[in-house]
Amino acid sequence: MSTTSNSQNFRLEHDSMGDIAVPLQAKWQAQTQRAVENFPISGLRISKPLIRALALIKSAGAMANSQIGTLDPKIANAISSAAERVANGDFDDEFPIDVFQTGSGTSSNMNMNEVLATLASEILVDVTVKPNDHTNASQSSNDVFPSAIHLATASELKFNLIPALLELSASLGSKAIEFESVVKSGRTHLMDATPVTLGQEFSGYRAAIDYGIERIESVLPRVCEMPLGGTAVGTGINAPKEFAPKAIALLREWMDLPLTEARNHFEAQGSRDALVEASGVLRTIAISLYKIANDLRWMASGPRCGLGEIHLPDLQPGSSIMPGKVNPVVPEAVCQVVAQVIGNDAAVAFGGSAGILELNVMLPVIARNIIESIELISSVSIALAHKCVDGIEADVERCRNYALSSPSIGTSLNPYIGYEAAAKIIKRSLAENKDLRTLVLEEGLLTPEEADKALDVFAMTKGGLIG
Structure with a gap:
């Protein structure tokens, strides 16, 4: 329930703790505003993939509640329609809460509940949709927010990272074929070793990326296990037994993901091991990328005083003082992404250790870091493929001379x-x-x-x- 305050720029909203002033045009309500004021920490908000996942869970939850009679179909339809608009990115600015907030993600769950309640009330006009009673029906932050992290992570892995890695694999594979007869000196310990072909080296790079894709596909089913239905502590209190299966079935259909209800809700509520495992896979892929990028830098070093076995595309001037200098800028970007992903993985692993009794209490920071890692690896893999690998040329004679020498x-x-x-x-x-x-x-x-x-x-x- 809201009333307009004396200020033209604010309105008063009420929750169980009393009244609080909320910006007049905001779609959020009292609990979101309290979180905004309580956590002026980093200026970092939850990611768009997580906003989308939360909205889709609310939409599926509303439909499931309608099917089992927990929610008036008219209200459920309004919530679902509002959630679709949020999932499409129409209201990203309505999610202002800092990543560093309450560890369960309750603030962001209530942010979503309030925004959807406001939008649904606008749709219905004559009905006030309530955040806790309607948009959060049969749910708790403790099962919804981790479910949203799993949904967002699974979606980003399948529809963002795997396609990006496939593009990089194809680029590396093309070069493996192109360079299959380019003989060069092998090197171990950075010292001369018996010959290899440049194509053999690139085939190894492609294999590393392909193994990374296999690792993602292996972990995906565990990431797709959703805690939804466990509500507060895993027992499912206040949630009809049919709720989670129906909601997850809808999400599975909408998202084209192998989503399942958690096999054990107490593990799913208290631990985030699948996300820790997935982050470890991302770290492994990042290490593969570092090896590839570093090798390219070594082989392209020069042009006169380095190895000079390959030439990378010239993309930009490399020095503000040395004319004509060109640097391996894309491999350097890859290496920096790897550093960030390794740091993110450490944060996810530490966050995963915060499963205390019935709940993990570092959910928002886990979400931020794992989703950022996926996005960074995806973007830099595309850049590496098309701005670097595709344009690599071999110095065939130099390679052969090294082999003979x-x-x-x-x-x-x-x-x-x-x-x-x-x-x-x-x-x-x-x-x-x-x-x-x-x-x-x-x-x-x-x-x-x-x-x-x-x-x-x-x-x-x-x-x-x-x-």
Whole structure:
């Protein structure tokens, strides 16, 4: 119930704690305003994917309540219609509460309840829809807010991150094919090793991304287990038994996700282990990205005094003082995203440890960090694919010269002359700056034909015995 205050810019709203002034045009009501005033902490609001997930849960909840007779169909339809508009992003500015708020997310749940109640009341005109009694019917913040985190996370994983990683995988796969015959020196410990092809390296990068997609698909069913129906402590008090199955069935249909009701509501209420696991998957993918980005930086280093095996697309000037300098800016952005994702994962893991008795009390910070990680990895993967990988060119001659110059190609001499003799030839090669073929011929260790076979750098990339 609201009344207009003396100020033209505010109105008075009432809740169980009394009256409070709310901005006149705001769709939220008293409890949201209290949270706004209580938590002037970071200026960070809950994410749009989480707002959307909360709205969809409220819409499905209203429809489920209508079906089982808990809510007047007219009110339920109005709530659902209002929730659709919120889910579409029409009222994102109506969710002003700081991320760092009450640990259960009650403030944001009530924010959603109040906004939907206001919008639904506007639709009905002659009926006042109440936040607690109507939009929160059969629900508690303690099951709705974590359910919304799971829903938002699952949706972002499936419809944002997986497609982005598939694009990156395709770009890396194309380069693996393009570079399949570009032989180069392998390197271990940053030291010369036996030859590989540039294509083999890129095939490894693609595989790492593909494994990341497999990891997401593996964790997705557990993320899709929803605590909805547990209400306050997992027992489901005040929620009809049919409520959660009906609401989740609607969400499953709307979202095209494998959503299920939690197998055990007490685990689902007190723990956020599936989100911790999912964040760990994101960290693993980030580590894969770091390896790829770092390798690209190393191989593109130069242009004169580095490895110079590949050339990355020139995107922007690299220095305010050194003319003509161009830097690997996209790989550097990737590396910074990885740093953020690792930090986010630490926050999610710590937040996950805050499951105290019947409730985890770090839900908003878990939500913020895991959703941010998904969005960052998704965006930077697209950038890496199309602003970097797609335009990579190989310096074929330099790569081959490195392969031929590597003393480690002497490894293939082992089956012919033995390890110790090969080691002596390699040391002499380094000391005298002569190639291995010349030396084995000088010492009469191999015939020219045997030397050509044993020191075929491209054949070495195929494994097995050479020659």
